[in-house]
Amino acid sequence: MASFRYGFILLVMLALAAVPTVAIAIDEPFYVSLFTRMLVMAIAACSLNLVLGYGGMVSFGHAAYLGLGAYVVGIGFYHASNDGMEWALNGWMHLALAITIPGLVALLIGAISLRTRGVYFIMITLAFSQMLYYFFIGLERYGGDDGLSLWFLSDFGGVMDMNDDVDLYYLSYGLLLVILFLLYRLVNSRFGMVLKGAKSNERRLMAVGFPTYRYRLVAFGISGAICGIAGFLMANQSEFVSTAEMHWVHSGDLIVMVVLGGMGTLFGPVLGAVGFLMLEQYLPELIRGGCEVIGGNNCGIAGEYWKIVFGPLLIMVVLFARGGIDGLLQGKVGRNG
Amino acid sequence: MAEVLTITDLVKQFGGLTATDHLSLSVDEGEVHAVIGPDGPGKTTLIGQLTEDITPNSGSIRFAGQDLTGMPVHRRSMLGLARSFQITNVLADFSARANVALAVQAHQGHSFRFWRKAASDPRLVDPAMRCLATVGLEDRAEVSASNLSHGEQRQLELAMALATQPSMLLLDEPMAGMGPEDSARMVEILKRLKGDLTILLVEHDMDAVFALADRITVLVYGRAIATGAPDAIRNDPDVRTAYLGEEAEDA
Structure with a gap:
């Protein structure tokens, strides 16, 4: 089964690499932006997977770091267009800040949250992300509730153009590959061993001499930093920044992507993010089509109820395929999968 | 004394x-x-x-x-001061060797090392294998701890304690x-x-x-x-x- 698994993952990654070429060939440029969103959410899901899947820390507030990364672009745009600060559009600077600011905020939030365990940890990470959500609603200057439409995107000089969907796509794809490779090194390094060990049996790890809190905290910071990159890409992709992206529902979506794809596996979150957005996109059409086939009324509306199918599907994954999509590829079926 | x-x-x-x-x-x-x-x-x-x-x-x-x-x-x-636990307390989803290697690692300075693969690092693997040999588990090194017998898990406990060079x-x-x-x-x-x-x-x-x-x-x-x-x-x-x-x- 192992070769099938790697073959499938390789196929998915190659298919993703070919998306812009195919989309342009069949004259459906819409696919480029849809798949960019998949890549962006894949990066965010990978960042959550580091703490959730490898570290056993159920963060219910990762939308906050996504939002912070996006607001770096938004705030830079605001000052460039209103105060004439041209330099505030510098893409390299955006990227650097979208890594460091969410990373530092994650360290701060983690420093407090990681003193708790279980449900309390879930609640406290949720509370912090909601605080940030309301903080940005209160920031009228940067659009508050209405958000900011970005007339100018991150400026990378002549290297690439964020207004060009294909450039943005390949930037996202390249960043995803880099992040996957770095995560691969990290989870197999000494640091990764401590992180996974603390998930498996923290008491034992302390007994052999590890101050586990520090390691978990650093992992949490790294996770926030990676999630910030996704936020940076998201802002450039949607050309819009708003508090909606920081809402707790999106933290939940990220957890769903990780669980759907397979927790604690390198490519699981990528598969989960692609699967999630595919279902979000095509389940309504599928339902509409099915409805028409059986000759139902109001089939146009029926599609809006796609979550009625999506919900039970998730329950099935949790009940019968614990390892998610990646688990299924390994032939793991069942509650312990 | x-x-x-x-x-x-x-x-x-x-x-x-x-x-x-x-x-x-x-x-x-x-x-x-x-x-x-x-x-x-x-x-x-x-x-x-x-x-x-x-x-x-x-x-x-x-x-x-x-x-x-x-x-x-x-x-x-x-x-x-190293201890073994009364109720077996090992990392169930780690192999016997990885369990001991982690205990070795704990006493080789900080673990904020993000790059090099731990599973093939001789500085971890060699001492870990020596500790496993001391308790007679060297043939079971690659077996997941959860698949070891109760007696073997107790031996693994001991190997982990020894690995910290107490x-x-x-x-x-x-x-x-x-x-x-x-x-x-x-x-x-x-x-x-x-x-x-x-x-x-x-x-x-x-x-x-x-x-x-x-x-x-x-x-x-x-x-x-x-x-x-x-x-x-x-x-x-x-x-x-x-x-x-x-x-x-x-x-």
Whole structure:
């Protein structure tokens, strides 16, 4: 089964690499932006997977770091267009800040949250992300509730153009590959061993001499930093920044992507993010089509109820395929999968 | 001989219950000191004060020249106090080798090393394999800990404790739940370690205790009623009534 698994993952990654070429060939440029969103959410899901899947820390507030990364672009745009600060559009600077600011905020939030365990940890990470959500609603200057439409995107000089969907796509794809490779090194390094060990049996790890809190905290910071990159890409992709992206529902979506794809596996979150957005996109059409086939009324509306199918599907994954999509590829079926 | 561990006038009360009652006990370098006693909270509470977050009401625990009271758990390990758990406590989803390698890693400086693969690092793997060989698990190195037999898991516990290169080993009922065969194997392993290591052994298995210990302390209701060589303990009238008497009646 192992070769099938790697073959499938390789196929998915190659298919993703070919998306812009195919989309342009069949004259459906819409696919480029849809798949960019998949890549962006894949990066965010990978960042959550580091703490959730490898570290056993159920963060219910990762939308906050996504939002912070996006607001770096938004705030830079605001000052460039209103105060004439041209330099505030510098893409390299955006990227650097979208890594460091969410990373530092994650360290701060983690420093407090990681003193708790279980449900309390879930609640406290949720509370912090909601605080940030309301903080940005209160920031009228940067659009508050209405958000900011970005007339100018991150400026990378002549290297690439964020207004060009294909450039943005390949930037996202390249960043995803880099992040996957770095995560691969990290989870197999000494640091990764401590992180996974603390998930498996923290008491034992302390007994052999590890101050586990520090390691978990650093992992949490790294996770926030990676999630910030996704936020940076998201802002450039949607050309819009708003508090909606920081809402707790999106933290939940990220957890769903990780669980759907397979927790604690390198490519699981990528598969989960692609699967999630595919279902979000095509389940309504599928339902509409099915409805028409059986000759139902109001089939146009029926599609809006796609979550009625999506919900039970998730329950099935949790009940019968614990390892998610990646688990299924390994032939793991069942509650312990 | 130098004292490695010195417990002086230790008292721990839980409400009205005195679990440790003015206990004084010392472990000399290189000796195996066994703590035995009838069922009750005394032994577990003593171990809790030595290795975990149970803070005594009064008295002191000095190990390697430092007071252990209130010291974070991970720092006690750094001082050279290693423990095995009464209830098997290994990383179930790690292989036996990875379990021990992690214990080795804990004592090679900080682990904020993000790049090099740990599973193929000879600085971790070689010592880990040596510890596994010491406890006779070298053939089972790649087996996931959850797939090891109970006896093997106990051996793995011991290997992890050894991997931290301790100056003293605290063994909390290493024979717990073992059949006679596994028990005998564990006694053999510990006999081989004896002399090189200072060991505080808390154990129910009398055969094991008398086979291994240089000195024995008998704990009844948290109080040490006798300390001495195995023969002296065997013939101590107080001990016979408090403890061995019960065993004799059972038998």
